[in-house]
Amino acid sequence: MSDRLTRALALIDAANAADPKGEALVYGQRMTEELARLFPQASEVLQVAARGQHVERWLLPRSDYPEGKAGYLDWRREQGRRHAARVAAIMAEAGFPAADCDRVGVLLRKEGIKRDAEVQALEDVICFVFVRWYFAPFAAERDADSTLDIVRKTARKMSEAGRTRLLQEFDLPQPLADAFRAA
Structure with a gap:
């Protein structure tokens, strides 16, 4: 594991450790475990995306959006945008190049599902x-x-x-x- 990957995962864990319910840190670790099991050759960017998939999710409560499917989908899209921006910033801080920071956004916004x-x-x-x-x-x-x-x-x-x-x-x-x- 590279130093930058170790640093990025630690920064994500530190961010998720602030979850008042204590769920985000465990979720991120479960994502990492499943990724390693299912895709042991995963790229560093995919490893960071998996760990940060719900980074600081509690900061944007579902209750801030209207009830129903449209409100739920709006909330999920905004969560994807927020997660992508936050994880890209963490990756930059950890020393990843800009292209990798951009790529993690594609993964977390799920752009190209079924094609990528x-x-x-x-x-x-x-x-x-x-x-x-x-x-x-x-x-x-x-x-x-x-x-x-x-x-x-x-x-x-x-x-x-x-x-x-x-x-x-x-x-x-x-x-x-x-x-x-x-x-």
């Missing part, structure tokens, strides 16, 4: 982290139809290889597994 291998890898990692650590409590708060809808949306964002691997690694109930296969 690194953007898609990041999305697959996000989905694995969700299913591994957050899906069960998330599903417990929703009815079966809502849960199935979220599974369909998650599966559509993943690559075919990612969906196949997820089905091999997780024992999902049949309707949810079928939703992943159908995507």
Whole structure:
């Protein structure tokens, strides 16, 4: 691991350590673990993007945006822009060249999903982290139809290889597994 990568990850962790709920630091570490497991040859930029994917997410609460799908999508887009800018600044401070700082923005804004291998890898990692650590409590708060809808949306964002691997690694109930296969 290069000095600049070590420094960037430490700066992201320091930023996320300020999360009042204590969730951001753990989330970033889980993203790094899944990325290393799924894509062991990931570039330094992808490694930084994975760790910083939710950097300081709590600073822009969902409640600041209107209820409903449009408000949610506006909030998510703004989070992507904020994360991209914050992580690019951290990378610059850690000694990464400007091109890498620009590239991390592409990844975090998910520009080119399904067309850019690194953007898609990041999305697959996000989905694995969700299913591994957050899906069960998330599903417990929703009815079966809502849960199935979220599974369909998650599966559509993943690559075919990612969906196949997820089905091999997780024992999902049949309707949810079928939703992943159908995507």
